[in-house]
Amino acid sequence: MFSAAALVACLACLLSIAGAQKAGLPWSQPSFDISQFLTTGKVTWYYTFGISSVSTSTEFVPMLFGASQAAQWDSSINSVIQNQGVTHILGFNEPNEPSQANLSPQAAAALWQQHIQPLKAQGVLLGSPAPSSSSSGLQWLQQFVQVCTGCTVDFIAIHQFGTSASDVIAAVQEYHDVFPGKPIWVTEWTCADPNSGSGCSASAVASFMQTIQAFFDSQSYIERYAWFGVFAGSSPVQIDLVDSSGHINALGEQYIGA
Template structure:
């Protein structure tokens, strides 16, 4: 009787994770933040159909089957934007636009909310007449990022249409990531696009995620976004031959431009080897002696089952629950 009770408890705990992972297995929200010189490398990410779009931090596109989403990065691109965006919309069938890149940060587009509002009204807002969906400026995940976005909306005075909120997030705690997204959604009541995110510690430089930490972190955060209806799209940082500014193990391609194992995980072509003792926010872990799992840990481990197996397992879970 006790083993059956234990199995029942585990199945009940697993069911939510199995259903969400089954939904994740058919998600097409994933995209690429693309800045490489070798444009041909982008096609290797299209094999599974999970990656469906890309952006280049600019109005400029590349030759690919993926949907292009132009961005007006900031002031330095206004001239290029004015001269090309309407033709790009016409030629590529563009339906979505991204706003300014980290305007709250001095080394990125570095725009005050009032100035950003005036540039938006002149360069981006008019595209609404072409039925283009407009994504907000994407702030950093620093404490001032969210406030900048609120101040920008206030400076717009109702004159800036926002169809979805774009944002960036860098840290090492997957639980904190999910809570951050929930807070943004609660605040702005709009779909979210996470146009940059990675397992990167900007607070303590010597405490970066190990490769195993990154595998676990990507699995949890990507699965959450795939299964959450108010997350519209996302793009991992980074699909780059020379990864800039973050932990090199976050790269989803090698230095020669070829997709690596983490990239295969990102596009759903590789079942990740997930740590049985993964703890959100703990870095350089994942080793040590194993112990017999408790019922709680066995149930939690269902959240990290390979996505490719969840659709096949759902009928069995349902039948076992009915029999019980």
């Protein structure tokens, strides 16, 4: 008969195994070595804000960033799906933001119906456009789902920036409440003010990551997540997963459970 302590340890192990399949990376630095993030098995997928992949055997998830990529997308996505063994697709990047995909829900629906929905016939799973963490994000996504007639949204993709772990968790839970039954991918999350972009202290970032990553790993409705990001100094350095040379740093090792 198992002791209570053994059962608790077994449960913790199972949760760790389940969470190990969720972590990913938004990979925007093709010259860096992604393999340094794959040594523990914690990180199992990545995306690149487009259809260009890097040389690795880990899972690649293509993204149609916005309207400007549509022609390239149509010319290449079928071969990418076949050659890379793609099983998931990401929709538009922060369409509610003028500096990003900058699409109304109606315009996004038209693009989706033309460029993304047909891929469902190949058996891939389609992720929603990923709104930013601004106050307009949830409303934008609700409107998109309402107007996108005949669209298949297999999972909900969102971004969440903040300086309070509890606030970020509450925001993610709100999406879950609005879209019950849909898996959620938090494809960007980090410790930064979503309005000013200012970062947190190094110690605050480490604590923030630890709290939220543990929450994500424990929640069955959160299917995947990706910390933002891998920059080597082009953002508040406290949130970087690499040093100035592109080598994994202490925060990166924390993220992959090294």
